[in-house]
Amino acid sequence: MVAAGRTRRAYSGAAWSVGTSAGPLDRGWTGTRAWDGPALTGDELWDLASVTKPVVGLAVMALVDRGALDLAGTVGRYLPAYRGGDKADLTVRQLLTHTSGLPGQVQLYREHPTREALLEALRLLPPRSAPDTRVEYSSQGFILLGLIAESAAGEPLDELVDQLVCAPLGLKDTGFNPDDAGRARAVATEDCPWRGRVVVGEVHDENAVVLGGVGGHAGLFAPLADVERLGRSLAGGARELLRPETFALMTAPHTDHLALRRGLAWQGQDPVGSPVGTSPGPDSFGHTGFTGTSLWIDPATARYAVLLTNRVHPSRTADGITAVRHAFHTAAAAAE
Numbered sequence: 410m411v412a413a414g415r416t417r418r419a420y421s422g423a424a425w426s427v428g429t430s431a432g433p434l435d436r437g438w439t440g441t442r443a444w445d446g447p448a449l450t451g452d453e454l455w456d457l458a459s460v461t462k463p464v465v466g467l468a469v470m471a472l473v474d475r476g477a478l479d480l481a482g483t484v485g486r487y488l489p490a491y492r493g494g495d496k497a498d499l500t501v502r503q504l505l506t507h508t509s510g511l512p513g514q515v516q517l518y519r520e521h522p523t524r525e526a527l528l529e530a531l532r533l534l535p536p537r538s539a540p541d542t543r544v545e546y547s548s549q550g551f552i553l554l555g556l557i558a559e560s561a562a563g564e565p566l567d568e569l570v571d572q573l574v575c576a577p578l579g580l581k582d583t584g585f586n587p588d589d590a591g592r593a594r595a596v597a598t599e600d601c602p603w604r605g606r607v608v609v610g611e612v613h614d615e616n617a618v619v620l621g622g623v624g625g626h627a628g629l630f631a632p633l634a635d636v637e638r639l640g641r642s643l644a645g646g647a648r649e650l651l652r653p654e655t656f657a658l659m660t661a662p663h664t665d666h667l668a669l670r671r672g673l674a675w676q677g678q679d680p681v682g683s684p685v686g687t688s689p690g691p692d693s694f695g696h697t698g699f700t701g702t703s704l705w706i707d708p709a710t711a712r713y714a715v716l717l718t719n720r721v722h723p724s725r726t727a728d729g730i731t732a733v734r735h736a737f738h739t740a741a742a743a744a745e
Contacts, residue, residue: 410736411716415440419729420701420718422449422596424633427714427741430645433637434712434744443597443607443722454587454595454630455717456613458698461629462551464574464639465566466505466674467650469558470659471573474652478561480505480673487557495536496553503540504554505673506663510536513547518603518615527619528556544669548616548626555625567623577649578638583631585612586622591630598700600723613700613721627698633717636704640713643706660694660708685714686735688742701730705738714741 411423422440426433438449457464472478478487478501485497496511503509515534521527531549538545555566562569567585575583587595592610600607603615612618614627622628642649647656659673670677675694676684683689684697685705695705701720706713716737720730 410740411437411733412439414718414729414733417729419727419733420720421446421722422453423701423716423718423733424449424451424453424455425714425716425737426633426637426640427712427744428637428641428644429711429713430641432641435741436633436637438633442595443609443719446597449596451634452594452632454582454591454610454632455636455702455719456595456598456698456700457629457631457636457702457717458613458627458700459548460636460696460698460702460704461627462548462625463674463696463704464570464629465551465555465558465625466659467647468566468569468573469501469505469554470651470655470673472558472561472569474655478558482557482561484553484557487560488553490532494532496532499540501554501557502663502673504550504557506671507544507546507550508541508664508667508671509547509550510538510540510542510545511547511550511553512537513545513549515549516615517549518619522619524620527616528552542667544664544667544671548614551626552616552620552624555623558625565623566625570629574639574650575635578635578642580631580635580638583629583635585628585630587630594632595630596719597722598719599721599725607723633715636715636717637713640704640706640715643704644711644713660706684731684734685738688735688738689714697734699725703734707742710742712741714738 424438426436480502485492595610598613617627690709693707697703701718
């Protein structure tokens, strides 16, 4: 089924794993790193895109567990530059649930080509709605969340993710900004008009590029084995990372009254329009990435499902990933 997605040119390559906290039930890979590239070996690095968000969310919740961060804490409390502005009273919880009112998918990089300029543009970005009145998916909100985590902990975001998520789970090949050896293992993403070349081993998201490759919204790279380990941990309750009550709070629905189901940094199973189809149970949660990645957990069956693709290669206009995701999760639910 996954190979058929390549045949339909939804992506040049894909890797997958389905299993429980005890280990995989089915895993594999198919295709090539690029349409004219070498065959996959299973050791490739994938640009996780927005699957970065729940990983950063896990680091944020670990800070909550340690008392370094408060879900009710405000942007102004953690970021002095925001005090007195229209975002000063937004809370960490609102950023995690995409209910802050900040707009999403804003191409700040086009007019603000330096980190300093982009962050200032974010500070001045007008909200689109009042807080807690709607769910609007906002990468900009997670950029802000990453800054808050850094301020609360006094450490860079990449180091926080490594210390609070990667190290406890043994995710040795997961991180931001792959080095030369990592880039040599990376799967190609878009033939990027802005950069004038095929992107390999550099974050696909342009706002993340301007930020230096590290953002609360995007930037993580990982191989199948590491995402698999993360899935196994989440399927078992993430005991290596969070207190049980914190994990339960993180994965519970917080926005059902706004018609879309969101946890803290996780997407829930929406009754209509779920990116993974209808096979996962109503209490399932996960996240997708624009590059064609996804991680989904179903507590009812204690299963995880990982699908990694480069669906933006060579162009982000390629379609077909939605059908593949639905078919994959149908098959994953039936795996034995």
